[in-house]
Amino acid sequence: MMLEMMTGLRVLDLNRPPSQRNLVDWARPSLIAIKKLKGIMDPRLEQYYPSQGVIKAGELIRKCLDVNPNHRPSMEKVVASLEEINAIRMTPKWLKINNGHLMSPHHEQRYCDHRRENCYRSPLHAKQQGGV
Structure with missing residues (x-):
């Protein structure tokens, strides 16, 4: 799997x-x-x-x-x-934090929950949820 x-x-x-x-x-x-x-x-x-x-x-x-x-x-x-x-933890160089949100180079927001270990979402997850 x-x-x-x-x-x-x-x-x-x-x-x-x-x-x-x-x-x-x-x-x-x-x-x-x-x-x-x-x-x-x-x-x-x-x-x-x-x-x-x-x-x-x-x-x-x-x-x-x-x-x-x-x-x-x-x-x-x-x-x-x-x-x-x-x-x-995911820390690629191109990923930056802006007001507590993770931003990709394409300016797609990936919300970050600092209470959890993982502060990112798969782009597939975001599409299934109708965007983040």
Whole structure:
């Protein structure tokens, strides 16, 4: 499921080229290097994500997809990893704070709740909510 969220692709899609129909098989080689991992990220996210979070998520996905079930992490470890990923703050250079709101270079407002760890929203979330 995390792989689907990161790539924006379905786990099985017969409309993709034969080598890309199975998301896990297609993406597995990209989970080992940050440049490759960023290459499979959903472009609709427009890089509104912390790079360190992508690295850790890729590591977690790779561990969960291990061919040997005995090497896969327990759900307790998965939850701990997800909590670590969630705690990573997004601080890209192009993002600036204006009156407590995060602003992108396109002047789209992303509201920031300083009581929470994460002070950003996915552009996809904002579109689903009818804008922020």
